[in-house]
Each structure stands twice: as structure tokens, then as C-alpha cells.
Amino acid sequence: MKLSIDARKLACPMPVIKTKKALEQENVTALEIVVDNPAARENVSHFAGNAGCVVESVVETDGDFTITIVRENEENERLESPAEKISGKVLFIGTDVIGKGNDELGAKLMKAFCYALTEISVPPRKLVFMNGGVKLCVDGAATLENLQTLASRGVEMLVCGTCLDFFGLSAALKVGTVSNMYDIAESLLCPDAVVTI
């Protein structure tokens, strides 16, 4: 389904917010949005790219810009991805230790767990790291090598940017993509099963 939105006379960030809301509707495959200034044109196009869409065309008429956005075909993307044997599971990792009782033991268990993920035949589809979990993805982490192996096999990794900032680790991130609460919430609410560590 193709949606049309008139976002003229709206100040930033409203054109972006309207684009975001439209693309969140599952049955929307394409979107035509009209804006009346170059700042909105740039911001909407940039947002569409970040949201996994393609800007098919931008047409200018009398100072208005009509932006046509098309959702990328997800089926095609999955086939092209290097990891063919990936389970549908999403792992939410909100800590750098496994379980409660003893943190030294917990850290060892986490290291062993990440190693085990590289050995099992069907790894998870996505790992989401928040709070202490982000420490597993940074320079010097005992888990880094195994996570990098998983990443090279096509396992997607979202690392909470706010958490990295909080721990002062933004510059030390070595694996995964810095992410935000929106993308993370979307990942956790996907139809795939989510397992919390």
C-alpha cells in the first residue's frame, strides 16, 4: 500500500515524525511525502535511509518537494545475508555476568556462553546489549573475540548508545552497531522469540 502525506507548513521535526509513523504501519510499502523546505527534504531522506528504506525520487515543484520512499524488500535482503542458518531468536543481554550469586563466576559463565554461541549450529538472529551488557562488546572484553566471530557470520548486534555513554565506553566499542531505544524496542517486540540473559 502506498501512503501520501502532506507535511507542508510543518516545522522540523514533524515531517520526520510523520514519516516515521507512516513507515511503522506494516502494510505500507511506499510513501509519498510533500515538504516545503530543503531542511525537511534532507531530514526526511536521511531518516528514510536510516529506517531501511530507499528514496526513489525527489521532485521539486514550486518550492515544494515530493519525496517518494520505498521500503526495501526484506525477503531479498535475508537471502543475500551471509548467515543462512540463523534461528529466529533474539537475545537480550542486560548484564555482563550470568545469573546472581557470584559475579566472578557470572563473568566466567558469560564468557563461556558467548563461546558456546559460536559453536552451536543455529546461532541467534540478533543480540541486543543494554546496561552492563554493553561491556561485553568493548575493547579488552573477554567475550569480544567470540562476539566478533558471531558478527562475521551475520548475527546482528545492537549496542545501547546511552549505556555506552553512561559507562564512558563509546570510543571503546569493537563489535556491533550503536543503537537507540526505538530500534531496541522494535527488536524486542518483533514476532521472533526473545530470550533474556
Added chain:
Amino acid sequence: MGFQHAEDAGVYKINDDVALVQTLDFFPAIVDDPYTFGQIAAANSLSDIYAMGAKPITAMNIVCFPQEKLGAEHLRAMLLGGMNKLQEAGTALIGGHSIDDEELKYGLSVTGIVHPDKVLQNNTPQVGDHLIITKKVGTGLINTAQKGGIFDARTLKMSADTMATLNKYAADIAGKYTVHACTDITGFGLLGHACEMIEASKAGLRLFFSEIPLLPHVLEYARMVLVPAGTYRNKQHRKHQITNLKNLKEETLDILFDPQTSGGLLLSVPADQSTELLTELLIQNIDAAIIGEVTPHADKVMVEL
């Protein structure tokens, strides 16, 4: 001082010992709470005086106020907020003017004094200098996200506190060191004002993006493209000066050119004094950082990630 170059404020030499520094700024409300808005408007108006190395002595209010819509209590709270910052700055409020207007706007005209030889210009950095910023960056993105309905109370509070902080403290400390150039970061964004610093001089800049202190969620909002319209103009104006533009993500540029309200000072200081100055700023709980250096590549900016 003439008009060939855009200084932060006007300077008029009275005699060999005293020059007057005058500035005026006002803008629409950027936070809901009237007292806080008053504080921010005053901190912002005073900032240009500090950026010139001067001491603010008197101020006058400029008020555009929708009497019917907001009522006297709102006005009173806003002016009290302004007064609060003037007192903190040791500046006397000596008058003002108000008109009825559909949209609330508030600001001040501030007069300061400085020794004519100690005026800090904004376009005289020297090659080899380090650049120090004295506030966190991202108030424009946070305001815009809030307009889009995306915000959290802690971030808004931190942003408001940052905007309401006087640049007086940073300026007082910087006054003890050699400062080759100084400006305050406002509407053109960090990189816009940094570019102004090297404009028409024989200097360039190298900025270290990862060293720039950011308010919470700013990266996230930039990724979500909750970007104010002013950022686009700022980028268009200065993009051509960035030598590694192709390697930079849009979100990086949207932070570098984020219009700031009552932003921090940007100080260009000799490299052998920068660490000591930074340490002193940090001890006073000022969110300062060394974010770049002045290079010999005239008018060019290189952004390291």
C-alpha cells in the same frame, strides 16, 4: 572594532583604560517553565559579554508578551528568573521595555566593560593552539526531539541546567591564561562558530568528534533525525570547508552544526597551557574538554571521529 568581521558584541573605546562592550539578544521561549526560561535568556544575553573577555555591569530587559494568553504571574516568574542570573553575574538591571505581542519573547541588552588591550576577539587563533569547549552540546536536538514528543525528564532538566549556566565561571578561569581567541557557541552550532574563528585567518582546524562532550540522548536523537531546521542552513554554509566530508555520517554533521541556545565558550589557547586550564575548569565542575587544535591549513576543517 569595525564590521568586516562578525564579533560577538560591539566594542567602543572610551579611553586608554576602558572600552564599552554592548550586546543585545532575545528569542521565543524554549522551555515551558517561565522562571527557567528567564534564567536561560539572561545567561544567553550575558554570554556575549564574557566571550569578549569583558565584565557585564548593566542590563535592560526586552519583553514581548501576550498579556491575554499568559497572565501577569507568568511574566513575573520569567523576569525573576532573569533577575536571578543578573544577580549571580553581579550585573545591575537598570530598565527595559515591553510590548504586547502574540508570541512570548524575552532577552536583554547588556553592557560590559573591558580594558581595551584585553578584548578577546573571535578570529585570532594561532596555529598550534588547542580548542577548549566549556559546555556540553546538543540543546537544539533535545528541543527538537521534545517538539516531536520524544523526551525524558532527566535529559530536559540537564539541557535546561546547561543553558542556564553562566559562562562567567569559565571566563573567569580562562582570564588567568593566555587566550588567543574566544567566542560563544550559539545558533551556528559548534562547528559553525569554530569555522568563524578561522575565517580569513591563515589557520585551519582539526576537531576530535569523540572528545566533544554531549548531553544525554543527543546521538540517539541525531540518528532519529530529530534535527532542527537551522542545522541545514548551518551545514550548507560551511560544508565546503570540511576536507573529509565524505567520511562523515549525516548524524555527525547534525551534531556538529546543532544550533545551541546559550552554549559554552570556545577558547583557542596555547597548547602548553591547555591541560592546566582544562584541569582548572573541570575542578570547578565545568563540562569542559579539549576538542581540537588549530592547524596551518587555511580555512580547512578536518573532523577526526
